[in-house]
Amino acid sequence: MGAVALITTAVVQNKPLPKNMKYGIVLDAGSSHTSVYIYEWPAEKENDTGVVQQIDACKVDGNGISSYAHDPPVAGLSLQKCMDKAREVIPEQQQRETPVYLGATAGMRLLRLNNATLADEVLSSVGSTLRSYPFEFQGARIITGQEEGAYGWITINYLLGNFLENSGWLGRLKQSATFGALDLGGASTQITFVSKKEIESQENSLHFRLYGKSYDVYTHSYLCYGKDQALRRQIAYTIPDANNSTILDPCFNSGYRRNTSTKDLYSSPCIAQQRISTAPSNIEIKGTGNYQLCKQKVEMIFNKTQCTYSQCSFNGIFQPNLEGEFGAFSAYYFVMDFLKLTNEKISLERVKEAVKTHCSRPWEEVLKEFPKIKEKYLSEYCFSGTYILSLLENGFGFNSENWKDISFLGKIKGSDAGWTLGYMLNLTNMIPAELPYSPPLSHGSYIGLMVFFSILLVFIILTCWLSLRKPKCLQKGII
Numbered sequence: 001m002g003a004v005a006l007i008t009t010a011v012v013q014n015k016p017l018p019k020n021m022k023y024g025i026v027l028d029a030g031s032s033h034t035s036v037y038i039y040e041w042p043a044e045k046e047n048d049t050g051v052v053q054q055i056d057a058c059k060v061d062g063n064g065i066s067s068y069a070h071d072p073p074v075a076g077l078s079l080q081k082c083m084d085k086a087r088e089v090i091p092e093q094q095q096r097e098t099p100v101y102l103g104a105t106a107g108m109r110l111l112r113l114n115n116a117t118l119a120d121e122v123l124s125s126v127g128s129t130l131r132s133y134p135f136e137f138q139g140a141r142i143i144t145g146q147e148e149g150a151y152g153w154i155t156i157n158y159l160l161g162n163f164l165e166n167s168g169w170l171g172r173l174k175q176s177a178t179f180g181a182l183d184l185g186g187a188s189t190q191i192t193f194v195s196k197k198e199i200e201s202q203e204n205s206l207h208f209r210l211y212g213k214s215y216d217v218y219t220h221s222y223l224c225y226g227k228d229q230a231l232r233r234q235i236a237y238t239i240p241d242a243n244n245s246t247i248l249d250p251c252f253n254s255g256y257r258r259n260t261s262t263k264d265l266y267s268s269p270c271i272a273q274q275r276i277s278t279a280p281s282n283i284e285i286k287g288t289g290n291y292q293l294c295k296q297k298v299e300m301i302f303n304k305t306q307c308t309y310s311q312c313s314f315n316g317i318f319q320p321n322l323e324g325e326f327g328a329f330s331a332y333y334f335v336m337d338f339l340k341l342t343n344e345k346i347s348l349e350r351v352k353e354a355v356k357t358h359c360s361r362p363w364e365e366v367l368k369e370f371p372k373i374k375e376k377y378l379s380e381y382c383f384s385g386t387y388i389l390s391l392l393e394n395g396f397g398f399n400s401e402n403w404k405d406i407s408f409l410g411k412i413k414g415s416d417a418g419w420t421l422g423y424m425l426n427l428t429n430m431i432p433a434e435l436p437y438s439p440p441l442s443h444g445s446y447i448g449l450m451v452f453f454s455i456l457l458v459f460i461i462l463t464c465w466l467s468l469r470k471p472k473c474l475q476k477g478i479i
C-alpha cells in the first residue's frame with residue numbers, strides 16, 4: 001500500500017504498474033495551461049535512496065483543457081505535440097513500461113461545478129488521445145484540492161531531501177524539518193505545512209508516514225483564489241461602478257487598456273455572488289497603476305469577519321499558526337522572479353516598495369522594457385504582485401518577522417516544484433511508509449573488513465607462536 005494512503009487514488013490505482021518501469025509521465029492539466037513532465041527513476045529502484053528526476057517538460061499550447069468546454073474533442077488533440085515529444089525522449093523499448101497519469105486541477109474543478117457532463121467529455125477526450133500512445137495509460141482524473149496541496153508538499157520535501165534526513169535515528173528524535181508548501185495556480189491556491197498544534201477541522205488534516213517517520217500535516221485549497229480567478233473577482237467588484245462601460249482599475253499600469261466581455265467574466269462560478277443583471281455586455285478596463293488602491297480592492301475578496309474556530313485565515317477557514325520554513329512555487333515564483341524579488345534577504349517592506357514602484361510605471365515603458373514577455377502575464381504583474389502580498393500577509397498571516405522563512409522556488413535539483421512529482425511518487429509507491437532496510441556497510445566494505453581482520457588474525461597468531469616458541473640454541477645452552 002502507498003505511503004500516502006489517506007489520499008484517495010481510486011481510479012488510477014486499478015491497474016498494476018509495469019515491473020521494469022524506468023520512466024513516468026505526468027500531465028498537469030491546470031486552469032491556465034497543461035504541462036507534460038517526464039521523470040526518470042534512479043538506477044537502484046528497490047532500495048531507493050536516489051532521487052526520481054525530471055528529465056524533460058513540455059508546455060501544451062493553449063489555455064488548459066478546461067478551455068475546450070465548447071469543443072471537448074479538441075482538448076485531447078491539444079496534447080499531441082507534447083506527447084509526440086515524450087515519445088522521442090523515452091527510449092522505444094521502455095515506452096510500454098512507462099506509466100502516464102493526467103491530473104486535472106482547479107480549472108476542471110470549476111468546469112465540473114458549471115457542467116459535470118462537459119467535464120467528463122473533456123476527460124474522456126484526453127483519455128482517448130493518451131491511450132493512442134504506446135505508453136501505459138493509468139487514467140485521467142480531477143484531483144482534489146487536498147491532494148494538490150499534499151502532493152505539492154511531498155514534491156518539495158522529497159526533492160529537498162527532507163524526508164530522508166528526518167528518517168535517520170537522529171532525525172526521528174528531533175522536530176520534523178520539512179518545508180511548508182505554498183502553491184498559487186490560476187484558479188486555486190494551496191497552503192500545506194506540518195503543525196504541532198491540534199488541527200481543529202478534520203477536512204484540513206492529513207497524516208503521513210514516510211520513511212519511518214510520522215507527519216501531521218495541515219492543508220487547505222482555496223478554490224477561486226488562484227491568480228486568474230482572483231483578478232476576475234477584483235474586476236467584477238468594480239462593475240457596479242462602471243460608467244459608460246469603462247472601469248478605472250488601479251491594478252493595471254497607467255496607459256494599459258483591455259476589453260472584456262461580461263458574459264465571459266461572469267461565466268466562472270467564482271463570480272456567482274457578484275453578478276449584476278444591469279452590467280454592460282462589454283467593459284473597457286483602463287489602468288491607473290496605484291498600488292495602495294489596488295491593495296484595497298484586492299483585500300475585498302478576503303472575508304476576515306467570521307470564524308467558528310479558535311483562529312482562521314479567511315472566509316472562516318481554520319488555520320493553525322504558521323510553523324517553520326515555506327517553499328512558494330508556481331505563480332508565486334513566476335511573479336516574484338519577474339519582479340526580481342526571490343532573494344530571501346529582501347525584507348517584506350522592500351518587496352512592497354518594489355511592487356508599488358512596478359505598479360506606478362507607465363504601461364508603454366513596461367512594454368518597451370519587456371517586449372518578449374507574453375502580454376497577458378506582463379500586464380498582470382502589478383495585480384499579481386499586490387495579490388501575492390495580500391494573500392500571504394492578510395490571508396495567511398505572514399509578516400515582517402517570518403517573511404524571511406519563505407523561499408520562492410522555481411526548480412529544485414532540476415525538477416519543477418509542483419504537485420506532479422508527488423502524485424507520481426505516491427501512485428508508484430516510490431515513497432515507502434517505513435525506511436527500507438539498508439545494511440550498515442556496503443558489500444564491498446564487508447569484504448574489505450573480512451580480509452583485513454583475517455590478515456590481522458594470521459599476524460597475531462604468528463606473533464604469538466613466534467614469541468612462545470623457545471629458540472633451539474637457547475634451549476641447548478640452558479641444558
Ligand SMILES: Nc1ccn([C@@H]2O[C@H](COP(=O)(O)OP(=O)(O)OP(=O)(O)O)[C@@H](O)[C@H]2O)c(=O)n1
Nearest residue numbers: 030031032105106107185186187188330331334
Ligand atoms: N511566466 C508566467 C507563467 C504563468 N503565470 C501565471 O501563473 C498562474 C499559474 O499558472 P500555473 O501554475 O500553470 O497554474 P494552473 O496549473 O494553470 O492553475 P490551477 O492549479 O489553479 O489549475 C497563471 O495565472 C499564469 O497566468 C505568470 O504570471 N507568469
